[in-house]
Amino acid sequence: MAIHKGRGTCAMNYPIGMNLGGDPSQALVHSNPEGKFTVALSSIDLGQGMKSVSRQVAAETLGVPVEDVYVDTADSDTGPHCMGSFASRGTHRVGNAVIAAAKEARAIMLEAAAEELEVNAADLVTDGQGNIHVKGAPGNSISTQDACNAAQFKYGQSVSGRGIFLIPMSDVDPDTGEMSTVSCFAHTAMIVDLEVDDETGEVSNVRINSAYEVGRALNPKLVEQQLIGGAWMGLSHALYETTEPYYPSREHRPYSFSSYPMPGPGDLAQHDISILERPAPDGPYGGKGTGEMCANPVLPAVANAIYDAVGVEMDELPITPEKILRAIHEKQRQGA
């Protein structure tokens, strides 16, 4: 009886978004009387940071400070339609919709500024601090608030914009099964090292080394946070979690956290991450999506590492000590 060390790897291309009946997201942007902007979405922030990233993207496009943008995701009745927060699509699809809406609003704001400054709108730039000035002549300037108010009170213009980003439905080729489902891919390479006890079937000392390619990390801290948390969820799916441990027999179904095994802070894997940025041509400021991609590669890498350690191929999740022991015994029986 012994502890066996094993190493497993996984590399993946992760598609952003899904081939539904078309995959659209929409955004509406408008200016408020105090010179700030509201972005209305029905996209959902579940804690992954969708509101923060939409806010950054809107501010960057409008040319105003992040503090001047409010993102309203209160209700799918008050925001324009979005397919939802899934398939790692939020940053890419919603971000692009926000850019389209913010560009339209920005153009109207610059037209009003051009009237006020008596110049051509094409010669105007924003400084990102809430000011619009003539290119090369920062002295010839107007605040975004004054420009927006002039648009509304003098020129009768609504400083607002509508944006939609759509990846159209891709039909499946009946002969080859081929379809073009996505617009861009994110990538991961991962190495998992672990130890398997062949007496108890327990997996311990898990260590993850990974590289994630995420397009541009629009909010590097949120990206890092999502990768760490998501990989932990992947490890949890690989080794611990199931709602139906003895499916189809349901008598031993977990009914609370006391019987649903989920790793706690003492079951952490050390995880060293390298984040690679290769901005996507069709991404909002180069961003792709990190969402599900952070969890997925952990599962095959763990299964591969267990195979490397004790020579059993595990094809059912989660890979519990019981399953590992049964597989080891089966292998010994066949060998005997």
Next chain:
Amino acid sequence: MAQLPLQFRLNGSDVAVFADEADNLLSVLRGKVGDLTPKFGCGQGGCGACMVSVDGKTVLSCVTLAQNVQGRDVESLAGLSGEQLDPLQTAFMDGFAAQCGYCTPGMIVAARALLRRNPNPDRDDIVEAISDNLCRCTGYEPIIDAIQLVAAQERGTRA
């Protein structure tokens, strides 16, 4: 069911309410006193989102009978910050130790209780101290780092 007059201190202020005999502390805090910082997670004492301190010891308020805190000192997350945030709250924000935020009140109550009884915890002590608290988003690492940082700050040393 009989209504009990229930008096206790919450975050230093006297509180008097009528509670059912079977009411748990969480439902009294949230429903009758209006302190929404403890969260209802599982309602079974399994997740730690409802954690508060009673006379300095952490309890899971969803499985604590409200009548058991009669005359005692209860402290919730709301009691940790006054004019200024508790340094743990600041460190959780700066260190991105929250994503959805639902476990955060319980985590900070557990962490503050740890730092009061042990100002010099090592990583294992911190893991032990938050092992009643489940987090679904962060993978715990940023939470442990944030607590370690505050422990070091409060000792006047560097992490």
